[in-house]
Amino acid sequence: MSYREALREALREALQADPRVFLMGEDVGRYGGTYAVSKGLLEEFGPERIRDTPLSELGFVGAGIGAALGGMRPIVEVMTVNFSLLALDPIVNTAAMLRHMSGGQFSVPLVIRMATGAGRQVAAQHSNSFEGWYAHVPGLRVLSPATVEDARAMLAPALADADPVLIFEHAQLYNMEQEVPDGAALAADISSARVRRAGSDVSLVTHGGSLPKTMQAAEALAGLGISAEVIDLRVLRPLDDDTVMASVRKCHRAVVVDEAWRSGSLAAEVMARIGEQAFFDLDAPLARVCSEEVPIPYARHLEEAALPQAQKIVATVQALMGRRP
Amino acid sequence: MIDFKLPSLGADMDEGTLLRWQVKPGDSVKRGQVVAVVDTSKAAVDVEIWHDGVVQEIKVEPGEKVPVGTVLATLREPGEAMAVQPADEGTRRPVSPSARQRARELGIDPEAVAGTGVQGSVTLADIEAAAQGRPATVVPAVSAPSQAPAADRQREMRRAIAAAMGRSKREIPHYYLSQTIPMAAALAWLQQRNQDLPVTGRILPAALLLKAVALALRRTPQLNGFFRDGAFQPSETVHAGVAISLRGGGLVAPAIHGVETMSLPQLMGALSDLVRRARAGSLRSSEMSDPTITVTNLGDQGAEAVFGVIYPPQVALVGFGSVALRPWVDGGELRAWPLVTATLAADHRVSDGHQGALFLVELRDCLQQPQALADACAAPSIEGKTDHET
Secondary structure, eight states: OOOHHHHHHHHHHHHHHOOOEEEEEESSSTTTTTTOOOOTTHHOOOOTEEEOOOOOOOHHHHHHHHHHHHEEEEEEEEEEEEHHHHHIIIIIHHHHHHHHHHSOOOOOEEEEEEEEOOOOOOOOGGGOOOOOHHHTTTOOOOOOSSSSSHHHSSHHHHHHSSSEEEEEETTTSOBBBBOOOOOOSSSOOOSSEEEEEEEEEEEEOOTHHHHHHHHHHHHHHHHHHEEEEEEOOOOSSSSHHHHHHHHHHHHEEEEEEEEEEHHHHHHHHHHHHHHHHHHGEEESSOOEEEEEOOOOOSHHHHHHHHSSSSHHHHHHHHHHSSSSO | EEEEEEEOOOOSSSSSEEEEOOOOOTTTEEETTTTEEEOOSSSSSEEESSEEEEEEEEEETTOOEEEETTTEEEEOOOTOOOOOOOOOOOOOOOOOHHHHHHHHHHHHOOGGGOOOOOOGOOOHHHHHHHHSSSTTTTOOOOOOHHHHHHHHHHHHHHHHHHHHHHHHHOOEEEEEEEEEEOHHHHHHHHHHHHHOGGGOOOOOOHHHHHHHHHHHHHGGGGGGGGETEEEEEEEESSEEOOOEETSSOOOOEEEETTTGGOOHHHHHHHHHHHHHHHHHHHEEEHHHHHOOOEEEGGGGGTOOOOOOOTTBBBOEEEEEEEEEEEEEETTTTEEEEEEEEEEEETTTTTTTTTHHHHHHHHHHHHHHHHHHHHHHHSTOOOOOOTTTTO
């Protein structure tokens, strides 16, 4: 099953399971979704539940919040995180804060899905990774499914959450094919990080679109005699510190891999927490592999050079290992 | 330029681990100064230097294990020009947080360990490696030393003893003699001498026995020295190696130098100091490398007699059992008498049973005249006797 199909299966299951669930966004209906995630759903569920919206993120995200307050379980698709900046105010000031502002009287059971990330030569304005910005905000739960199983499994618990949940789908993952267990066996939690590969020399902490690159790097490192453990954060807010720290305490070295820029980033947050909670377990300086601090270039070679890549991860890890016997 | 090489600190040592330097480039050193601490697998030994000079370059970093003879450092002779600038000082050694933590647990100075990590930093692995190459007692531990390195150490020590003792039994044709020695006169003399003294000033029988051995050896120089390259090299003076069992197992036999020249209080002081330092792991290289005979005393453990294995390249070992009341015929009457069984294990390539027997008889006679024993400090008091066996 592909990542795209897994997302569609999850949507279909949610729409079938609960009449309060509906999907709303730009091109989700007649066009079948910009990334073809909702293809066929309009025919199956009709225009009441698969609703095309105008090009107005501020408007339709606000409408989604209103519907959630009114008792519905809306899934709002924002085409990409780049355009979600137009809806920052309703997401941050309304959805995330309404429970607090109303003294607990109102909650906003809203799910917002959006594509994120670079790597497809769509230039700077369409290549951002702002999920870390949302992970900054109390009141939001931020998910980053990096496997087909998580693409399939995370929607249901997100809808069950009484508060707003943001799901970030890296645009380079949609075509990824992986085996997925049957429904009952799906890992459905939206609170924990996962060890995707066990190792003992260095913890590679990553999420989303950087997971496949990090797994490649871990494989290459194994060939060099370096045993890398790969942690998939899965949930960017609230962060699962325990899984990260357990790994760092075992490996004594950590590299954070994240496609966002490094300054003031989620990578910086993870490193800070390791420094706070596992300082005395560290045997080497912390390191990270992030995007270069430039608008993501359009030209392919420049874009590749700007983004984290497996060989950059390998080189960063090697530099941390010192001269080994 | 002088090369300062890793000395052999005993027949069972073919390599050593440098634990730490007591000097740094640019320091002036004097002959006899302790400049480094080396772990021989039996003990951490303070290594002395045998030249005056100025330390030019440190060649071996703490934590490195190198064969005997390896150049540890180079020295400029007095007056020799400096070849390069001494290493800059004041920079803090990078030590990883986990390495620093572990070093604290193990009681190791992390700044003294060679770093293999990023920017030469000391890593967890470096600390663990250093811990395995040294006794946990060298630096006072803040918390309890871990068990694993101690177990490794135990194995190393066993291996070293096995090598030396195996070689001894393969190469040295031992012969053994024993002699029962009445101790009444010696004990009475000691009791009288000690009765008005504080505990710290008292002389123990062990010191008296050591002194008696040293003096008795004057009659039989064939028992005191080294057998090297197929020939015996007698020693002019007696450097008595004192077998000291270590806490946690194993033993060392470092030397007290020039025992025949020492007064009993000096000898007693040297003996207590040696035992304390052997157990604290701070012996000096000269003590490890040059005992000319070994004296072992298993009396405290209750053994009646000990037939020892000679420590190569030495040629004899004197053993004492417990001093205890036993039946003894004195003037035709059977009495309960304090006795000690002295034994000699000697190298038949160098001496014969006849000489060994003369030594034991001389030892017995010395112990019957404790005051003379106490007074004989390098004085040729026994030289007057006929040396008829040589």
